[in-house]
Amino acid sequence: MDWTAAADRARKHLGARERTFTEAQSLALIDDFAERGTATAAEMQQHGSADMVGTILGHVTTAVHGGGSVPAAGGWYRKNAAGTVYVIDPGFAEAWKAGQIAAGPSSTA
DSSP states (O other): OOHHHHHHHHHHHHHOOOOSSSSHHHHHHHHHHHHHEEHHHHGGGGGSSSSHHHHHHHHHHHHHEEEEEEOEEEEEEEEEEEEEEEEHHHHHHHHHHHHHHOSSTTTTT
């Protein structure tokens, strides 16, 4: 998987049109997730409701993998075996953080 291209598609997808949650909210969630590497549902929900988190993760999934669920293997993120912790793919996290630096401050932040 070309994680750099995937992270770029995700960033563009999040900012492509007006969504229920702002681009700034979406970027903040994924920025934090990429920085942490893992996060509990409670940590993710520091950014907003469970619905917000699920919606934003879904938009990134669509941009990275197309429609449907996150692939069990090779997805940009997964949940641990117990289903209690989100785990971001290290390659996607690094590509996301590199893209964040390249993009500079968002005009919507």
